[in-house]
Amino acid sequence: MSARDLRKSYRGQVAVDGIDLTVARGEVFALLGPNGAGKTSTIEILEGHRRRDGGAVSVLGEDPGTAGRRWRARLGIVLQTATDAAELTVRETVRHLAGYYPDPRDPDEVVAVCGLAEKAGARIRSLSGGQRRRVDVALGIIGRPELLFLDEPTTGFDPEARREFWALIRRLAEEGTTILLTTHYLDEAEALAGRLAVISRGRIIAEGTPQTIGGRATATATVTWRDGTGEHREQTSDPVALVARLTARADLSVSDLRVHSPSLEDVYLELIGERG
Numbered sequence: 624m625s626a627r628d629l630r631k632s633y634r635g636q637v638a639v640d641g642i643d644l645t646v647a648r649g650e651v652f653a654l655l656g657p658n659g660a661g662k663t664s665t666i667e668i669l670e671g672h673r674r675r676d677g678g679a680v681s682v683l684g685e686d687p688g689t690a691g692r693r694w695r696a697r698l699g700i701v702l703q704t705a706t707d708a709a710e711l712t713v714r715e716t717v718r719h720l721a722g723y724y725p726d727p728r729d730p731d732e733v734v735a736v737c738g739l740a741e742k743a744g745a746r747i748r749s750l751s752g753g754q755r756r757r758v759d760v761a762l763g764i765i766g767r768p769e770l771l772f773l774d775e776p777t778t779g780f781d782p783e784a785r786r787e788f789w790a791l792i793r794r795l796a797e798e799g800t801t802i803l804l805t806t807h808y809l810d811e812a813e814a815l816a817g818r819l820a821v822i823s824r825g826r827i828i829a830e831g832t833p834q835t836i837g838g839r840a841t842a843t844a845t846v847t848w849r850d851g852t853g854e855h856r857e858q859t860s861d862p863v864a865l866v867a868r869l870t871a872r873a874d875l876s877v878s879d880l881r882v883h884s885p886s887l888e889d890v891y892l893e894l895i896g897e898r899g
C-alpha cells in the first residue's frame with residue numbers, strides 16, 4: 624500500500640497536506656498524532672471511504688477511488704465511529720456480515736477471539752461501549768481480510784480487553800495480515816507496530832520503528848544510583864558504559880541503580896511540541 628503526496632481539504636481547510644506513506648505486505652503500521660492531525664482522513668482515503676483532492680494512492684494494487692466490490696472484500700475496516708445500536712444479537716450480526724464475503728472466518732470463532740462469547744446472544748444495543756467496539760473489531764476481521772484498517776480500535780476497552788486485542792492483532796499479523804492502525808495509546812503502538820509515523824497538521828513529521836523514531840535509540844539517558852557518598856544522577860548517551868564503570872568499582876557499594884531512557888511517549892510529546 625502506498626500514498627504519494629496525498630492531499631485533502633474540507634472547504635478550503637487543509638487536513639492532509641502531502642503525505643507519503645508505504646506499508647509493505649504483512650507489516651503492522653501505526654499512525655500517531657494529536658486530535659485533528661489528519662489520521663482518519665488519511666486512513667479513510669486509503670479505505671476508499673473518502674475522496675482525495677490530490678496525490679497517488681495504491682492499495683492492494685488498486686486505486687481506492689475507483690476500485691470495486693472485489694477489492695473491497697479483501698479489506699477489513701474498523702471505522703472510528705462505533706456500530707449503531709441494533710436489535711440483532713452479536714452472533715446474528717457477525718453471521719450476517721460473514722455472508723457477504725467469499726471466504727469468511729467462522730463466526731463463532733470470531734465472536735470468541737473478540738472476547739464476546741458470553742455476549743453472543745445479547746442484542747447489540749444492550750452492550751457496553753467497549754463491548755460494542757469489540758463487535759466492530761469482529762466485523763472488521765470476519766471476511767479474513769488481507770489488509771485491516773483499524774481507526775482507534777481499543778477506545779473504551781478495559782485494560783484486559785486491550786491485552787486480548789493485542790494478542791489477536793499479533794495472531795492476525797503472524798497469519799500475514801497487513802494492518803494499518805491509528806491510536807492515541809503509545810503503549811499500544813509500541814506493543815503492536817513494526818513501524819510507525821507521527822502526523823501533525825496533515826504532515827508526517829517522523830517515521831521509524833518504535834525503538835528508533837525521533838532519535839529515540841540515540842537519545843540521552845538518565846542514570847540514577849545511590850552509593851556511600853549519597854544519591855547521584857547523570858545524563859549520558861552511553862548508559863551501558865556508565866553502568867559498567869559503576870558496577871566495576873569495588874570501593875563503591877552501588878544500589879538503586881536505574882537507567883531511564885526516553886519512552887515513546889517522551890519522544891512523541893517532544894515531536895508534537897516542537898511543531899505545536
Ligand SMILES: Nc1ncnc2c1ncn2[C@@H]1O[C@H](COP(=O)(O)OP(=O)(O)OP(=O)(O)O)[C@@H](O)[C@H]1O
Pocket residue numbers: 633637638656657658659660661662663664665703
Ligand atoms: N467531514 C469533514 N468535514 C469538515 N472537516 C473535517 C471533516 N473530517 C475531518 N475534518 C477536519 O480535518 C482535520 C483532520 O481531521 P481527522 O479526523 O482526519 O483527524 P484525526 O487525526 O483523525 O483526529 P482524531 O485523533 O481526533 O481522530 C480536522 O481539522 C477536522 O476538523
